[in-house]
Amino acid sequence: MQISLTTPALLFPAISLLLLAYTNRFLAIAALIRNLSAQYVEAPTPKTKAQISNLRRRLTLIKNMQLMGIAALFLCVLSMFVIYQEFNFAGSLIFGLSLVLLMISLALSIIEIQISVKALNIQLSDMEK
Template sequence: MDIDYTVAALMFPAIPLMMTMYSNRYHTLSALIRKLHDQYTFDKRTPPEWENQLHVLNNRTNLLKFTMGFAAFGFLFNMSTVLMLYLGSLHVARLIFAGCCICMIISIFLFLQEIRLSNKALKYHLSDMDSMKRDL
């Protein structure tokens, strides 16, 4: 298969959109962590149900860090593909573009894992609300 600029150009709209989506998730997660931190410093105690949530939040921040890192490497590899095509190194461009695709696939799988953890955190909230409803 021949690779040219149009193949590398296919990734250009996808990568920034993915990184924007990841950044929005990271921003929302950091706002939640700051809110929990403020609540903890105000109350000076940690409710027992927070233990699981804090563990999930820590895992989510780590997953998002790696998700955004792999997406950034995918973007870097995509730009390197264009450079190698410009320099006429077709074989090297193919290898680098394969690296770009692999990085983006890993990034998507990590993002799916983060969504799973996010869903798990929401289930903790729902179980808290359910137990409060039963106590009334």
């Protein structure tokens, strides 16, 4: 399959927006961690400790999501450079690898969202009692 120099460039806006969304999630979780940490210092409870553990897992997932997204963007740029140098087959392989990394990033995002929803459901169930 032949790809042109512009094919990898099509992913730039998508990856950029994705990384922005990941950064927003990271900042929101950082704020939650700071609040929970202050609560835990004042009055440690098993529930707060469990929430902090949940946030630690989500933080790791977001870090890996960002890492895969950045690697995908880097490989997109690299594939453009390689195609520009007229090594089309190598450029296609690198572009394919960037797509795989992007898919991994999206899969991690799905897992992180599921964990987030479970945590919110636990919070809601406490209010319903």
